[in-house]
Amino acid sequence: MAKQRKIQNGRIGKDRKTDYSKWRLLDEDGRQTWHYLRTDEEEKEWPQSTADKYHLGMPTNLPDLAPAKTPLQSIDNGLEFFSKLQLPPGNWGCEYGGPMFLLPGLVITWYVTETPIPEAHSIEIINYLFARQEAEGGWGLHIEGESTAFGTSMNYTTLRILGVSAEDPRMIKARGVLHSLGGAVCGPHWTKFWLSVLGVTKWEVANPTPPELWLLPDWVPIAPWRWWIHMRQVFLPMSFIWSKKWTYPETTLIKELRKELFTEDYEKIDFAYHRNSISPRDNYHPKTWVLNSLNWLLVNIYNPYLRTKSIADSAEAWTWQLIKWEDQNTDFANLGPVNGPMNLLACYIQEGPSAYSVHRHRERMEDFLWVKDEGMLMNGTNGVQNWDTAFLIQAVMEAGLAESPKWKPMLLKALEYLESQQTLENRVEQEKCYRHPTKGAWGFSNKDQGYAVSDCTAEAVKSVILLQAIPGYPKLIPDDRIKLAIDIILTYQNSSGGCASYEPTRGSEYMEYLNAAEVFGRIMVEYDYPECTTACVTALKIFQAHYPDYRTADIEAFLKGCVDYIRKAQRPDGSWYGSWGICFTYAGMFALESLRLIGETYENSERARRGCQFFIDRQMEDGGWGESYRSCETGVYTPHEKSQVVQTAWVVIGLIEAGYPDVAPIKKALKMIMERQQKNGEWLQEAIEGVFNKSCMISYPNYKFIFPMKALGMFSQKYGDIDLL
């Protein structure tokens, strides 16, 4: 496409680009923010690091290394590269993009709260969104998905807010796609919510999200405290804003958007009629008759006749209190990138533009932003710090390299990082705001955010126990803190025996009848996950080996439950469905590890054999495995057109865990992984690796280093460091 085009409110000009040599990533104790330097002095004082350059897609000039022939040589080369990306506090960072509905929530919030948008941000967000525009012309739910009304209406609106002209050919094309999908009134509930905040649609278009639900007694089966934490924490500010029916005052841009986003005249649109309109491409989880009936009652009976001002006031007051606790408990970092901007808006509405809450929220928005070669995006969390760091430690340890003087300083820093990120307190008003205890736990990203996650705690404590047991490593985390982490892990078991993510499951699966998001599946309550369950199993097993006398009976009972669940979760074809990585290759790796830990391997277990056979039957010509994200959507293993380094590593790990007897397919797979390693030791980005809520994909770019190294390390420990190339 021609570079010369109309942008910026009709001015003719080139797409602007910031000077990439001026961007710096600041990591303050795990809080990652990007900064655009203004002066030469600043640049001199704060030179660009290799990690900055790498993440920005600039040449790192890291040297070519001696070609690897054996697994350990390959790991050594991998670490030569990856160790250069370690950030000063000891963690690794990365983009955590994928979802295409995050930036719009932020940019709309900036707009309606009149938050100044730094020019460099604006330029690079525009670049990112155009870089991710699909050939068809729109945007999808995530970077690899086809255009949807959700993605297209929201990202189109974002670009317009940032000053892109409606006459830009790319915008004309995007409008064409949006109109062919029925226009913005056919977006899902979140489109309708955000566009009503903007005043582009009228509030009648949005199905009700009454804050009164927060007044329900706790025993009520549908009370929000029972919902999956991400749903309830998004519902919280959403219900507050909905109740206020808050709308930004009309501007010229809003009037223009009203002309651009719909297929008919704004004045003629019956917004109430479109409450349930949705384009088929967006309708991953159609609303059930139960929810539709409930919405009907709310709209036609409850809201007009029963919802008194005093009910609304007390619901808003309690909801506001819960919002304040969420802010206080995270220092305004908030659970994630959806409720973060919404809480900012709620504070703006309630406390006004100059309130401290608004100021601090604005600062915290930076924690979600990431700059890469394509521009600026919004991460799915405020980073992947704890998670990737714990996994990297384990990968190096699997290869038996923890004692190597070359890698010890790197591991020591990583350990220091994990030490600094363990949460040592519970949250204020923990019970009242329905938080699970956090004392002793680790979260996914950092301590600021501080939400305990079962497997994040498990992977972190596992790495700490293993590393601290190696001679020469200091005991940074003393026994009592390790035991606190174990105590938390032991709170995560469900009656099924399995473990969920942030909390034990608090409500029934029937709650999915009230899933109103339309674009996601399995979101309403916590579920058991083979991945989370296995992480808990491995952590407890390792803990037992080092601390045989602590809560022995509890741990035994817990482990038994976990394994019963893992067995039950296996499908007849031998596979396990993955919820956080794509998909069967991810979950299979974990499940086979769980089985091995209780002594079930290929040799003695029909289950382990079926698990292995499922993988072996799907090995590709070149020795690798490749699984498309469609597996997550459909629940049916769907091959990717190309084998993937990350998924191949997952399968190899699973096969080695299970003791698969034939080394030939494993060797072939590792050969493929080694052949894809670059001369400087890195692996290149391939397809997206992660998923949530069945339909939305999310990137884990560090996996392409961590898992190949882990797989190679496990192989070398088992079969020796033999030539594979």
Ligand code: LAN
């Ligand atoms: C994550 C990221 C990490 C992930 C693992 C630790 C890998 C997993 O094993 C447990 C669940 C967890 C913590 C998880 C839950 C859902 C998250 C937070 C995400 C996939 C990252 C983004 C996603 C979040 C829900 C995105 C915002 C979207 C909404 C629908 C609210």
